[in-house]
Amino acid sequence: MEVSATPFREMAPNRRAEDLSLAAEAILLAVRLGGVRAAVGAYWMLRIAALALRFDPPVSHLPQILTPDGSIEWALRQIPLTRERAIAESEIRRGEYLSANEGFYAPVGGEVTLTGEVAFSALQDVELVLSALPWVCSHVKDKEIESEIRSWLEIKGDL
Template sequence: MTRTEQEYRELRQLPRNERRSWVRGMFPEGAPPQWWLSMVESAELGVSPMRELPADQYRENFEFAVSLLDLALDEGGLSPCHCAYWMVRIAATSLRFRTQIDHLPEVVTPDGAARIALERIPLSREEALAAANRRRDDLGRGEDRFYVPGDDLSDARHQATEEIRLLQEVERVLSSLEWIADRIIDEQLSREIQSWLNLRSMMEI
């Protein structure tokens, strides 16, 4: 068993109200994003329909995945959009089961996950399109301003990188919404998702 597998197992076995203190004890200065990703990927494996677990076990695994993403968000381990991406991904996984699993958390239904994702998009459609157009103009002039971790955003030369980072976050969310767009029940929500996905093609650089 690898160290990551051992840590996942320990975290999974803890009551929900003890997980935060366990993570902080393991990482006094904050767990790195790579660690959170490894935990979330393990949680995704736990809800794979290929495992053929009892329905109650699957339900518990979905609930754990949700609590893990909530904790990653609260602890700043993953960005709001990255957590939303994974919530949609988990919701998409739930659609692969041949028979429905009753009483799953609302946030891993297509409508529930999509609402969270849309709420966390950091730009309006107008802002996203304008930012994408500016990015396209920069590339046309031979400028490359993609955000690089460690850039000093206080430096005037890097002010634009924050906008690029936000664009990348928007793209992350929209890429996930494509997986569940045709399974949305709420008509107004479906229309909003489709508006964003239509915009996505106009934002491509």
């Protein structure tokens, strides 16, 4: 998906907008159908929005969700925890790591067998979305969104 929309590929400007819009639609559909976790969709939406910012001249007629404000606003809605709950979950995880014995960790040099489905915690999803916010946050115009970004990024180091 990202390769066909790369700014270094020669294509007509209207085709760029179409490809980027298609990428956004695919992400929205995958999240809506449950094919990917919402946080993964948010990560990729921010990645595509950041890619759109790299074009010179700028891509016109992009959907709102691919603008810096639109992509971040949508991504923030995909965060599964409040800031307070994310900090609390992080403290629980830190305590589990500090009190873990050898059975907690995978054996070094040995085989690892995963039983059942691998689950991702809500905290991991928060961290995934926060890792992508800096790609577009400097381009945000809405002061409320900017304030919300700042609030999340301020706790990122505590997670």
